[in-house]
Amino acid sequence: MTGAFPVLKTEGFILRELTDEDLVDISSIWGSSKVTERMSSGPLAYEDSVQMLYVLKSLWDNDAGIRWGVEMDGRLIGTCGFNNINKGLRRSELGYELDYEFWGRGYMRRALRPALDYGFNIMRFERVETFLNLDNDRSAGLLLKLGFQLEGTLRDYARTPKGLIDQNCFSLLKRDWQDLQQSWVK
Numbered sequence: 353m354t355g356a357f358p359v360l361k362t363e364g365f366i367l368r369e370l371t372d373e374d375l376v377d378i379s380s381i382w383g384s385s386k387v388t389e390r391m392s393s394g395p396l397a398y399e400d401s402v403q404m405l406y407v408l409k410s411l412w413d414n415d416a417g418i419r420w421g422v423e424m425d426g427r428l429i430g431t432c433g434f435n436n437i438n439k440g441l442r443r444s445e446l447g448y449e450l451d452y453e454f455w456g457r458g459y460m461r462r463a464l465r466p467a468l469d470y471g472f473n474i475m476r477f478e479r480v481e482t483f484l485n486l487d488n489d490r491s492a493g494l495l496l497k498l499g500f501q502l503e504g505t506l507r508d509y510a511r512t513p514k515g516l517i518d519q520n521c522f523s524l525l526k527r528d529w530q531d532l533q534q535s536w537v538k
Contacts, residue, residue: 367420377428443479
């Protein structure tokens, strides 16, 4: 992408560029079996976290997406952002994870709102989609609260260490996002 990496501030959080200094926090998050049990990858070893951090940091420079570090009180507690961008169709895939210690407090919902707003209004997406393992009820609930709709189940869609699994596809359209934002203002 062109220009400086965008920093977003909202309700006690800063969404900022990931740095090498985040490696300890990020490897703790991605290494947690609680955090990764419903992700396709499973827990990451420290070396794999180094590689994943590099990949996420390079998204912006390679015009392939953006991944923010979610910071609260000076501590990195998760990440969120967009990848698999299709500029011609103006759509992207949303990804996120949060340190288990902070689950159930509405933090990711508050972090994703400005990220989605940036995606729809600055990156000009018309559609944002994400894919979840069928048993990821917490994340499904988060997406529904943000206005996403369940589109259906994709059979044998993701490869995991245990083999192929089905995943649910959720999507949010720009027009739905705009309607939802107007309802929040009222």
